[in-house]
Amino acid sequence: QVQLVESGGGLVQAGGSLRLSCAASGFTFSSYTMRWYRQAPGKERELVARITSTGDATLYADSVKGRFTISRDNAKNTVYLQMNSLKPEDTAVYYCNVIRSRNYWGQGTQVTVSS
Numbered sequence: 069q070v071q072l073v074e075s076g077g078g079l080v081q082a083g084g085s086l087r088l089s090c091a092a093s094g095f096t097f098s099s100y101t102m103r104w105y106r107q108a109p110g111k112e113r114e115l116v117a118r119i120t121s122t123g124d125a126t127l128y129a130d131s132v133k134g135r136f137t138i139s140r141d142n143a144k145n146t147v148y149l150q151m152n153s154l155k156p157e158d159t160a161v162y163y164c165n166v167i168r169s170r171n172y173w174g175q176g177t178q179v180t181v182s183s
Contacts, residue, residue: 070094070172072164077177080154084181088149090164090174098122098142100168104149106160106179113163117149132158154181 076088088104101120107113117138118127126138137150147164161176 070166070168072166072172072174074162074164074174074177077162077179079180079182082154082156082181082183084154085150085152086154086179088151088162088177088179090147090149092145092147092164092166095166095168097145100166102138102140102147103165103167104138104147105163105165105173106158107163107176108157108160111160116162119147151179154179156181156183 071093073091076086080086099121101118103118104116105113106116116129116132117136119138119140123140135153140147159181161178163176164174166172
């Protein structure tokens with residue numbers, strides 16, 4: 069079965085960096101576009117970044133462009149989100165996502181940015 073396990077979240081000061089990882093299993097990882105979403109308290113879940121199966125194309129939310137970088141290692145079945153210049157408004161639970169007949173989500177990892 070499809071499993072997505074996020075890690076790497078934590079508490080960081082504004083201006084700091086974190087690197088999130090999402091380990092995938094149960095499907096042919098190298099064949100699927102992968103996404104990172106986030107959900108802040110009281111807000112809807114929003115798309116943060118997307119990367120195609122081969123990693124040749126990426127897409128970012130306007131709010132994170134120039135600060136976040138999505139990447140993947142198909143040999144390790146892992147997708148990453150490098151987050152730099154973090155702001156308090158980046159505070160949220162971050163989720164890994166794949167669409168394979170339906171949406172699959174990980175359990176999420178909390179990112180808290182203090183001012």
